[in-house]
Amino acid sequence: MFLRMLRGAFRRQWKKLLMIALTVALGASIATAMLNVMLDVGDKINEELKAYGSNITVIPRSEAVMDKLYEADGEDDKKDDSRNREYLEEKTLEELLTIFWANNITDFSPLSSFSVTVNGESAELMGTWFDHHLEFVKKGTTYQRDTGIINLRSWWDIDEGEWLDEARLSGDKYAMVGKELAGKLGIKAGDTVKAKGSAAEEELSVIGIYSSGDDDDEKIYTTLSAAQRLSGTEGMYMKAEVSAITSPDDELAVKAAKDPSLLSGDEYDLWYCTAYVSSICFQIQEAIPEASAQAVRQIADSEGKILEKTELLMSLITLMSLIGAALGISNLVTSGVMERSAELALLKAVGAKNSQITGLVLTEIMFTAAAGAVGGYFMGYAFAQIIGQTVFSSSVEMSGMVAFIVAVLIIGVTILGSIPAIRMILRLRPSEVLHGGH
Amino acid sequence: MSLLELKNISKIYGELHALDNVSLSVDKGEWIAIMGPSGSGKSTMMNIIGCMDKPTTGQVIFDGRDISRDSRRKLTEFHRDKIGLVFQQFHLINYLNAVENVMVAQYYHSMPDEKEALAALERVGLKDRAKHLPGQLSGGEQQRVCIARALINSPELILADEPTGNLDEANENIVLDIFRQLHKEGTSLVVVTHDPEVGEVAQRIVRLEHGKIVSDKKNDSFSDTLKGEKKNEKKNEKKKN
Numbered sequence: 208m209f210l211r212m213l214r215g216a217f218r219r220q221w222k223k224l225l226m227i228a229l230t231v232a233l234g235a236s237i238a239t240a241m242l243n244v245m246l247d248v249g250d251k252i253n254e255e256l257k258a259y260g261s262n263i264t265v266i267p268r269s270e271a272v273m274d275k276l277y278e279a280d281g282e283d284d285k286k287d288d289s290r291n292r293e294y295l296e297e298k299t300l301e302e303l304l305t306i307f308w309a310n311n312i313t314d315f316s317p318l319s320s321f322s323v324t325v326n327g328e329s330a331e332l333m334g335t336w337f338d339h340h341l342e343f344v345k346k347g348t349t350y351q352r353d354t355g356i357i358n359l360r361s362w363w364d365i366d367e368g369e370w371l372d373e374a375r376l377s378g379d380k381y382a383m384v385g386k387e388l389a390g391k392l393g394i395k396a397g398d399t400v401k402a403k404g405s406a407a408e409e410e411l412s413v414i415g416i417y418s419s420g421d422d423d424d425e426k427i428y429t430t431l432s433a434a435q436r437l438s439g440t441e442g443m444y445m446k447a448e449v450s451a452i453t454s455p456d457d458e459l460a461v462k463a464a465k466d467p468s469l470l471s472g473d474e475y476d477l478w479y480c481t482a483y484v485s486s487i488c489f490q491i492q493e494a495i496p497e498a499s500a501q502a503v504r505q506i507a508d509s510e511g512k513i514l515e516k517t518e519l520l521m522s523l524i525t526l527m528s529l530i531g532a533a534l535g536i537s538n539l540v541t542s543g544v545m546e547r548s549a550e551l552a553l554l555k556a557v558g559a560k561n562s563q564i565t566g567l568v569l570t571e572i573m574f575t576a577a578a579g580a581v582g583g584y585f586m587g588y589a590f591a592q593i594i595g596q597t598v599f600s601s602s603v604e605m606s607g608m609v610a611f612i613v614a615v616l617i618i619g620v621t622i623l624g625s626i627p628a629i630r631m632i633l634r635l636r637p638s639e640v641l642h643g644g645h
Numbered sequence: 646m647s648l649l650e651l652k653n654i655s656k657i658y659g660e661l662h663a664l665d666n667v668s669l670s671v672d673k674g675e676w677i678a679i680m681g682p683s684g685s686g687k688s689t690m691m692n693i694i695g696c697m698d699k700p701t702t703g704q705v706i707f708d709g710r711d712i713s714r715d716s717r718r719k720l721t722e723f724h725r726d727k728i729g730l731v732f733q734q735f736h737l738i739n740y741l742n743a744v745e746n747v748m749v750a751q752y753y754h755s756m757p758d759e760k761e762a763l764a765a766l767e768r769v770g771l772k773d774r775a776k777h778l779p780g781q782l783s784g785g786e787q788q789r790v791c792i793a794r795a796l797i798n799s800p801e802l803i804l805a806d807e808p809t810g811n812l813d814e815a816n817e818n819i820v821l822d823i824f825r826q827l828h829k830e831g832t833s834l835v836v837v838t839h840d841p842e843v844g845e846v847a848q849r850i851v852r853l854e855h856g857k858i859v860s861d862k863k864n865d866s867f868s869d870t871l872k873g874e875k876k877n878e879k880k881n882e883k884k885k886n
């Protein structure tokens with residue numbers, strides 16, 4: 208009988224129920240999309256921001272002290288300290304693959320800069336890894352990684368030629384030339400240029416001309432080994448750029464950044480085992496004692512802030528859509544109950560208890576909402592992918608957790624939305640409805 | 646023995662005394678018509694008898710039990726077990742067919758039983774319309790479904806508020822014959838009506854005015870004989886004369 212009544216109600220009220228299902232579907236889809244994007248977005252945004260370069264620089268410790276001094280003194284001529292400049296050994300770069308957070312380090316590359324003459328004109332030359340194959344054995348474990356500035360300078364446009372691919376070229380006498388410098392000297396991809404440094408002179412063939420939009424456009428980039436020969440700094444590098452996926456800074460991170468030794472034991476463990484910029488830097492310094500690792504503050508901070516803001520925005524959108532769904536449901540259900548008040552009053556008059564009538568109406572709504580929620584979940588899946596593709600240009604992973612949360616939310620919203628209607632059912636007096644008109 | 650007793654019942658809406666200190670006793674198996682002008686408190690009285698409303702003051706005693714202060718939940722149960730309701734507007738559920746409409750009352754009472762429901766429809770002469778939706782039935786047929794629903798749980802009392810208000814004479818007679826039948830079987834009937842013809846077939850006629858009982862008398866011309874038989878009787882009488 209219950210089923211017959213349900214079926215009858217579905218058949219008669221399908222328009223209203225369809226509206227309820229659609230309302231639920233809309234709410235569920237937005238919640239699904241937002242929650243999935245939100246869970247996925249931490250990594251997505253980090254990847255996105257990583258495209259704008261490194262977030263940690265590694266420099267020799269003495270230079271770090273010097274930089275701090277200069278900063279305190281105000282703007283002195285920093286460039287004049289080339290005599291004192293210290294270098295780090297190229298081998299220390301291997302340590303970046305051995306630290307606890309090695310997997311969070313997506314790319315890194317050494318960078319050394321020297322004044323040279325190129326075809327007789329003075330220019331700044333950078334020695335670096337482009338796409339360097341690093342492989343070594345340490346304590347019985349083999350580590351390997353292909354890394355270099357190809358990923359750290361993803362915003363470079365190659366105007367001519369192509370990226371310098373170390374793996375495909377033999378030897379190291381290659382260069383990429385910035386657009387401005389190339390224009391000034393009339394250099395084209397495929398040309399050979401003569402570079403003269405303080406220690407040697409080399410002929411470098413130009414693989415590509417790039418435009419970076421910053422002062423790299425006036426520089427010439429060559430392999431680290433070629434630059435070392437030109438400057439007589441074999442086996443050394445000046446600084447390294449590191450790109451790492453990090454957790455947004457919170458209070459603990461701020462506290463630790465001041466001085467990790469101030470943390471309590473538990474705090475220290477938590478900090479050390481969280482991918483804060485500061486704890487990654489700390490571990491780099493542990494692994495390379497002669498180096499100082501510093502967060503590139505602006506970017507690291509803004510990552511956290513953008514993440515926070517995005518999450519806040521998405522939470523708000525989710526909340527609004529759920530409130531909207533609840534309001535919509537309450538509207539539809541209440542008007543549905545109002546339309547059926549004679550029928551429901553009659554059920555009371557033939558002896559139905561409030562709980563039974565409420566049960567009947569709630570069952571209808573729950574079935575409808577469930578159908579809507581399932582539909583909405585798949586719509587939300589599509590939304591999430593669209594957002595992923597357009598905003599982060601990658602797919603968004605759907606998590607089972609979200610399906611569960613959305614189910615709970617929708618049940619809550621549906622019950623919440625049904626409350627006014629249920630109250631109406633409880634207030635319904637068969638005597639008033641059925642003898643209406645007196 | 647009295648089935649139902651109203652003792653000094655008042656129902657007050659603000660200033661308005663819809664019922665004003667009314668006392669009434671209905672015996673088991675009695676058929677009472679309640680008559681009176683519009684607004685005199687007939688429906689109000691029905692609602693109180695039918696346990697669908699509570700009096701402002703006074704007692705309702707049903708089967709020797711004072712139910713006027715029971716909780717709504719208890720009243721619902723009580724009403725479900727003892728009383729069958731017949732409405733002027735029938736109030737059938739329009740997406741359920743005739744037999745299903747009868748079964749709804751069974752469902753909320755105990756267990757739906759299609760055979761029993763069909764039997765109830767047969768009693769009101771509608772067995773062949775069991776699968777029709779209310780929209781496919783005439784007013785008279787709908788009222789008969791409503792009556793079948795009212796008597797499906799074998800109530801002790803049938804309450805009918807203007808049961809023939811929406812029916813033509815032929816259908817009115819069918820309904821009244823069903824009432825006579827029920828009365829013969831010992832069911833108590835309380836019928837509210839404007840219509841003197843419907844009132845005058847009852848055993849006892851109670852008149853309400855402004856919430857007060859102004860008259861309460863036995864109907865001398867009461868007869869249990871079904872309309873069809875009655876006509877024959879009349880013919881016989883004429884023949885005698």
Ligand SMILES: Nc1ncnc2c1ncn2[C@@H]1O[C@H](COP(=O)(O)OP(=O)(O)OP(=O)(O)O)[C@@H](O)[C@H]1O
Nearest residue numbers: 644645658661663682683684685686687688689690
């Ligand atoms: N819920 C209510 N609130 C306020 N006043 C009410 C309510 N129900 C009934 N009344 C008033 O009580 C009085 C009696 O109403 P009732 O419905 O009992 O009259 P009735 O005799 O059934 O009339 P009718 O023959 O027109 O059906 C009327 O004046 C009516 O307006």
Ligand SMILES: [Mg+2]
Nearest residue numbers: 642645687688
């Ligand atoms: Mg009335």
